[in-house]
Amino acid sequence: MVILVNGLQADAGPAAGHPTVVGRPRRSGAGSPWRRRRRAAIGVGVVIGSWAVITSSGAVNTDNIPTVAAVVRGAAGSWQDLLSSLGATLESWALGLAIATVAGATLGLLVGLSQWADSATDVIVRMMRPLPSLALIPLAILVAGLGVKMTSGLVAFAAFWPVFINSRYAVRQIEPRLLDSGRVVGLGRWGLIRRVVIPATAPAIATGVRISVSLAIVVTVSVELVVGTGGLGGYVLAAEQSGATGQMYAGVVMGGILGWVLNLLFLAAARVLMPWQAAVGQGLG
Secondary structure: EEEEOOOEEEOOOOOOOOOEEEEEEEEOOOOOHHHHHHHHHHHHHHHHHHHHHHHOOOOOOOOOOOHHHHHHHHHOOOHHHHHHHHHHHHHHHHHHHHHHHHHHHHHHHHHHHHHHHHHHHHHHHHOOOOOOOHHHHHHHHHOOOOOHHHHHHHHHHHHHHHHHHHHHHHOOOOHHHHHHHHHHHOOOOHHHHHHHHHHHHHHHHHHHHHHHHHHHHHHHHHHHHHHHHHHHHHHHHHHOOOOHHHHHHHHHHHHHHHHHHHHHHHHHHHHHHHHHHHHOOOOOO
């Protein structure tokens, strides 16, 4: 008997006296995309509504937790500085993430393809991976000085590891028959990498990059906040020091919105570049 589950054909073995069953693809528990968006909007609305009620009721000190209206006024009153800070953060984020993605994927593939290199780098990876980027700020300032180079370098260090580790282990998990088939049709080493290894590891690399997208934003804003080099972190720090809590919260909210938007953009790009992921129900979302 042949059963179609989630659009995939599976042989369930002979079943005498029973007809072939063809079922509809199971619907995801999360529902349609429109329903998921509606639920997400409801969740955001509940949070904002709760914030507004709590701050308006006098239950909290609005000098420390401003009202929603005060945050909106703070953003509107300093929108030029806010957008300028946003642009500076995006510059450091994009440069650091680009370096981390290229270096992490390339080195991960090369190390994963070599048993010797994999063993030789294992201890180094285990030592370097847990190091927090903020602990390297003094070294980064000494090497690169204050500015975009320093921030993007720390971002690259933090964002490198998810991409590298996912690439490295993805290569080790490639089905040996795929490599054997490539050799049978005459593919050399570089041909195997280009035609077999990269397509097989692309989903895992994309997952690593997705983790790094959010991690890079966290590190970028954190470094800016600690060092005071501008960007959203510098904007929040300046607002806090001047007592403008509305503007400070506006910068924090903008950071959250930025992370959400970047994640959505990455998912959209991944679905375009790797359509087979959605086809087999293993989408990155």
